[in-house]
Amino acid sequence: MARPYTPGVDRAHPAAGSAPADPVWSSVRDRLHASGLRWTPQRRTILDVLAASDGHVTGAELVERCRAIDPATTPSTVYRTLDVLEDLGVVRHHHGPDGREEFHVLPEAEHGHLHCRVCGRSWEVGAAEVEPMLDALRRHRGFEADISHMALVGRCADCREIRRG
């Protein structure tokens, strides 16, 4: 049952946005300041890593990758910063198939996730693709689902193919 799993995403539609020229964090710094909070080297490291991770990392991984840049990084700082960033609306998290928190910087477009139970790969799903369902939930129940937190587990095309073959 212990299924090997590492986050990371095969972007559904490759060149969706491409990296912005200006540093990801410049606006974040401003937002922090606007809230009376501070811009620190540690926070910069964390944001750099988040941005470089194609936006998908578990908390533990984030700690590890930050350590690669700054060996002095500590978990508490990372997790506390993630809390702050989430409050600011800069990042979001959902729970991977193994239940661990998985973070991503808020993308241009909101998206959910598909996780293949068999091969462990994952994909993004655009809002458009799930909008009909979200709409139905909204209409029938008044429930406003949060796409960014959505993670569907199942079997991907390849793995379904293999079992079939």
Next chain:
Amino acid sequence: MARPYTPGVDRAHPAAGSAPADPVWSSVRDRLHASGLRWTPQRRTILDVLAASDGHVTGAELVERCRAIDPATTPSTVYRTLDVLEDLGVVRHHHGPDGREEFHVLPEAEHGHLHCRVCGRSWEVGAAEVEPMLDALRRHRGFEADISHMALVGRCADCREIRRG
């Protein structure tokens, strides 16, 4: 950020099925035997609790509730049994909004879950309600999503109303 949360479900359509007359576990016992596995008092307790929990409990809660019946219950037995039951297809788990495993006995009809981020309540969503989306995912990507593992987080009708008011 630490959000108070206790699983438990407001069934969407109240009297959907009503409890079966025969003990939930009689067929399970047979299935265990059929696989060369054993029917034990502990397993019976666990199944009774699962069935009495409206089918939704975290692992930790299950342990606790089993202890109420049999104080000698140990976590290892509970978790190991859950693994077995999941392999047998008797129970399923998904991850609640806080990432903990949440188990339910496989219902007559597969269903997913809605969790309100604000009030913490949750609801079941029938397959029908999400079928259009699943269908779209299947067609566009070949991805077969597992409804039983689906848990959408968002804001329920009541809580949206409050914020609005």
Next chain:
DNA sequence: TTAAATGCAAAGGGTTTGCACCGGA
């Protein structure tokens, strides 16, 4: 009889917390 299941106790992994010190603004 004998493999499966249990109980115990300890480890494990990710995440959180308390507290003294540090350092952006």
Next chain:
DNA sequence: TCCGGTGCAAACCCTTTGCATTTAA
């Protein structure tokens, strides 16, 4: 200067594992 952040270390919680013992079949 001063409050927000950091680092450390320990605590926490849920879950898993190893191993000797029990027990269903």
